[in-house]
Amino acid sequence: MKILSRLLSALVASSLLLASAGAWSNTLETIRQRQKILVGVDISAPPYGMLDEQARQTGSDVEAARLLAKDLGVALEIVPVNGPNRVPYLLSRKVDVVLASFSITEERKKVVAYSEPYGVVPVLVAGPASVSVASFADLRGKTIAVTRGTTSDQELSRGLKDVSGARIVRYEDDATTNTAVATGQQDFLVGAPSVLLAIRQANPARDIVPKFTATAYPYAVGLRKNEPELKAWLDGWVAANLKNGAFNEIYQRYFGMPLPADMQR
Structure with a gap:
């Protein structure tokens, strides 16, 4: 009898949870x-x-x-x-x-x-106009800024998987990433075109330009x-x-x- 009671109680509780989940x-x-x-x-x-x-x-x-x-x-x-x-x-x-x-x-x-x-957002690899970068392999020995948890972060991690000597510096939001590059903490970054626009507006003297498009994502x-x-x-x-x-x-x-x-x- 006690077992039956417990089973009924469990079924009622499960039903209530399912009903709640359905409402939510x-x-x-x-x-x-x-x-x-x-x-x-x-x-x-x-x-x-x-x-x-x-x-x-x-x-x-x-x-x-x-x-x-x-x-x-x-x-x-x-x-x-x-x-x-x-x-x-x-x-x-x-x-x-x-x-x-x-x-x-x-x-x-x-x-x-x-x-x-x-909409669509291309993922750009960018850096100083004076430096030639045509692929992820060209980032060997360089430090690259990116915003943590973004598609740019994913593409950068994937692109540098077999590139030794490159270091990723991850920031918590785009504003901090932009500031880091605009102030010269890093010379290279991976991000959307909007990131480059923000850097140029913050510091026009920083000649950071697109190097190549890693990929493009619909959003x-x-x-x-x-x-x-x-x-x-x-x-x-x-x-x-x-x-x-x-x-x-x-x-x-x-x-x-x-x-x-x-x-x-």
């Missing part, structure tokens, strides 16, 4: 009921996220987040994130979604889900796995705003170039 899993309904969406954006990664002269949040991902909230018909709360904590903030439910130059990678797909992509809205309603809505939202040109207008305004033609189709 419909983030789209939660957002609508709350009348607000919590969006993780990296405010330290211009031109994706930054502060203007009046300390107002701006950038391509900020604009995309505003468009997302508008099309959902809810208020927007931007939650500042950085490269390393984007996934933890999403998994711990500090944010509903992430729009933070969130590149699609096979590693990340093991723990999070993505919408269809709404998308990050969401938790097992959210079919939210994913379906986001995929439709991305498709609609690619078709009507809204994403291309945002991308062109902040990057000075259009989205790839195949993405716009």
Whole structure:
């Protein structure tokens, strides 16, 4: 009898946990009921996220987040994130979604889900104009700055796997990486084109230029796995705003170039 009672108690507890998980899993309904969406954006990664002269949040991902909230018909709360904590903030439910130059990678797909992509970010290897660098092998004996936990970090680690004598210095956010290179702590870095722009603005005398493109990643809205309603809505939202040109207008305004033609189709 005691065994049966324990089994029944365990079944009830399991049912309650499953019911709770099911309720939690419909983030789209939660957002609508709350009348607000919590969006993780990296405010330290211009031109994706930054502060203007009046300390107002701006950038391509900020604009995309505003468009997302508008099309959902809810208020927007931007939650500042950085490269390393984007996934933890999403998994711990500090944010509903992430729009933070969130590149699609096979590693990340093991723990999070993505919408269809709404932009692309190339990963550039950069250094002084006076130094010839055409491949990762040319970084032998050099020190390279990168932001921890980003796709740039992954590509740099992969590229230097068989290159001896190269040293990686990892920083916790793009702003710190930019400062390190702008002030001469490192001469080489791996990052997005926006990183080079920020360095040139901080110190025009630092003649840091692109050397080669390691790879290019499409980026998308990050969401938790097992959210079919939210994913379906986001995929439709991305498709609609690619078709009507809204994403291309945002991308062109902040990057000075259009989205790839195949993405716009």
